[in-house]
Amino acid sequence: MLWSKLFIPTLREDPADAEVASHRLMVRGGYVRQLSAGIYSYLFLAQRSLLKITRIVREEMDAIGAQEFYLPALNPAEVWQESGRWDVMGDNMFRLKDRFGRPLCLGMTHEEVMTAVARGELRSYKQLPQIWYQIQTKFRDEPRPKSGLLRTRQFTMKDSYSFDVDAAGLDRSFDLHHAAYGRIFSRCGLRYFDVQADSGAMGGSQSNEFMVVTGAGEDLVVHAPGSNYAANMEKAVSVPAPPSASDPEGALEPEEFATPDQKTIAEVSAFTKLPETSQMKSLVMAAGGKLVMAVLRGDHTLSETKFSALLGAQEVRPAHPEEMREALGAQAGSLGPVGVQKMRVVADEALKGRKNMICGANKDGYHLKNVTPGEDFQPEWADIRQVSAGDTCIGTGEPLRIEKAMEVGHIFKLGYRYSERMGLRVLGEDGKELTPIMGSYGIGIERILCGAIELYHDKDGIVLPVSIAPFTVVVTPVNMGDEAQRLAAQSIYAACKALGLDALMDDRDERPGVKFKDAELIGIPYRITVGKKLAEGKVEITVRAGKTMLEATVTEAAAKVAELAAAAAPKPEA
RNA sequence: CGGGGCGUAGCGCAGCCUGGUAGCGCACCUGCCUUGGGCGCAGGGGGUCGCCAGUUCAAAUCUGGCCGCCCCGACCA
Structure with missing residues (x-):
């Protein structure tokens, strides 16, 4: 074209x-x-x-x-109502009515x-x-x-x-x-x-x-x-990074201590001078109308996806402050799993084998120390933790990215x-x-x-793979006013088409700089430049990816590009 | 829906604070010139200043409301 x-x-x-x-x-x-x-x-x-x-x-x-x-694309509401998704999709679905008021959607x-x-x-x-x-x-x-x-x-x-x-x-x-x-x-x-x-x-x-x-x-x-x-x-899933401080030894009993105004894991960690990995994070979530407590290592994040899958619940949300106070008698920041009877308690497996840790006391302004999961409280164990930076691969032990x-x-x-x-x-x-x-x-x-x-671009523009580029090759005569260049370019363009290449002929009466910039911007994989070397019967083939360049004669240029393109975009195996 | 930003020529922007002739670059049109990296010169066309209302002798500029677009968050079978 x-x-x-x-x-x-x-x-x-x-x-x-x-x-x-x-x-x-x-x-x-x-x-x-x-x-x-x-x-x-x-x-x-x-x-x-x-x-x-x-x-x-x-x-x-x-x-x-x-x-x-x-x-x-235009669907009657009925089929979506039958599947139950008419309601599930909510505002994400475009809905409309026909002239008789019948509900439809896109x-x-x-x-x-x-x-x-x-x-x-x-x-x-x-x-x-x-x-x-x-x-x-x-x-x-x-x-x-x-x-x-x-x-x-x-x-x-x-x-x-x-x-x-x-x-x-x-x-x-x-x-x-x-x-x-x-x-x-x-x-x-x-x-x-x-x-x-x-x-x-x-x-x-x-x-x-x-x-x-x-x-x-x-x-x-x-x-x-x-x-x-x-x-x-x-x-x-992952193997969590080890705790940054080892747990205190001994069969210690849980002990309450005052933590005025210390609510977040970071605050309690600074207050107790023990790292976040020595804390337990207790989150109260509401799932299907019931409250469930999730207990994680202090530096870990709850995976709501895993958690809701475990509970079989459609929707999981953090409990409201009133719900927490009613169920546990304390507010977020002082909650913990010890002595909890009114709700399921699920602990993340990263806490297995840990002992004498710190958690909320279910009493505002107080925490417990020397709490050992599995002894001082009996949770259900599950993987409910989101993988975090520093974790390692379960199979090979190498760091996860x-x-x-x-x-x-x-x-x-x-x-x-x-x-x-x-x-x-x-x-x-x-x-x-x-x-x-x-x-x-x-x-x-x-x-x-x-x-x-996103994967393939540089400062000059798009660098598309041959298989999906809008054109495979652009033939660029540097000076349309030069008849020899024009004719050579036309013959190369015709040869490209004869070889089945998706070819574009830049026959615009523009400065060469404009043509080069445009060709690079739109990401055409190959450019055949017909210019000053034509006197020697030569043209240049520029490969967009990496901007490498090679010379070819006028007669062989098209075949050369076809060869490069075929190598870059192999056809499917039969 | 919450937070932030922006709306002035096709595109990128200035002007707004301090009200008084609507500007710049690119693009576009005409002519000349030039031809290996977004040339050069000369001339030219193109605007409901997002919309509505208010204040004022006078609003792109001040005030209020609305709309649109972008970014962060929430959301994303």
Whole structure:
């Protein structure tokens, strides 16, 4: 295509309201323009790149036998009411009414619609397994859209759903997706982590997230560089760093002592001159209308995800001050597990084997010392602790790293939730009805592009992987007024196209500096510069990643780029 | 929803405190010039100063309300 005819509105300066690199560069590079908070117009370059991404996704989904559908984004309330998510989704769902007042919503995901199709049509176990997918626009009324295309109110998702006769079948469908996702993200050129994740309150057993490590991300991944361990922060486990002071010896009895105005762990630690690791933190939480006490080492943080999973509760919140006072007779800052009868007490396993520690006395202004978990109080033991910096890997003992990351894909085993509630049944081999088991698998299409840009950019702009760049190569005649250059550039451009390269011809009557800057900004992997060396029959090939440069003759330039591109973006194995 | 910031030409910003002709750079248009890193010269077009109300002889500027956008937090099957 001819650059002079295209709409690629690059900006010389950074947009004022773009914070993260992908947002800033996509606006500057003329990929996108914002229409409203969390709503973007994808211009020519973004659309080309997104089409390349979706093509890769399609190829890999088709390769595992998945079938592409296209489902309505506009959904009647009924199906969401049947699944129970009409209420669960709350304000995150865009809702509207039609002219007759019938409630509708814009789809956030498509479990309901897929299940509705399935229950109308699937009759026999012989029709299973099925994997259905679509690439569709999703709508979520985010409380805070942010970071450009990272968190938007309208976005594109590849979502697939599997239907199997039994758990073993679901395992196979899950594994197929797991492998396909790895191929998809690799082919898109992403460096990613495949992490164990929490499956959330919506049911389901196994769950993996595909995460791209970037400071722009909103999640945290915990990983050990030397081993295979990687997990979402919510689910991660670790060996805690040892306490910084050893516990006092002896079978000591708990003893009350005054701690006026010392409430936080830090305050009590300073007051007692004993480190935070010698304190016990007692948190009273309300779950499902009941109070539960969580006891942790002073320097540790409660993982609300693990805690609520343990309790099987949908919602866990800190107890109100009145609730604490009523149940324990003291306020936060002086609470402790000793003598507590009215509520469950769950202690984190990091406290196992510890003795003679300090905790609140359930009496304002007082704490207890010489408290030994398991002796002076009998808790339920569980891992309810969030991994923290300094912890080590359970498997290898090496230090764990905690890094910010962005979720680009999520696969998980749904179980029977939707099929059960929405009445999806087929006849089994034995002639009895059975409820198919489902899986759900999502990929954020725009997030792949964002992730690639976050990972690969420099001060001059975007450095996209060949497989998802809007163009593979740009042919840049330095001086359009020079006929020899123009003709040579045209022949190279034609040769590129003949080789099937996605080529762009920068035929604009611009200064060379402008053309170079623009090509670098928008991230085209290769540039063939036709300039002063043409007198010797030579042109230059510049590789955007690393800005390396090599020479080639006019006749061989296109083939050389094709070779480089093929090496950089291998095709899928047949 | 809580905290902070910002709204003036397509983009980036100044002007506002101390009320009185709406500015600068980039981009855009015309002409000349130039052609290996966002050239140069000359001329030109483009604004309900976010919206509404108030104060005033007079409001981009002061006051009040509203709206929008960005950032932090809460939230995120």
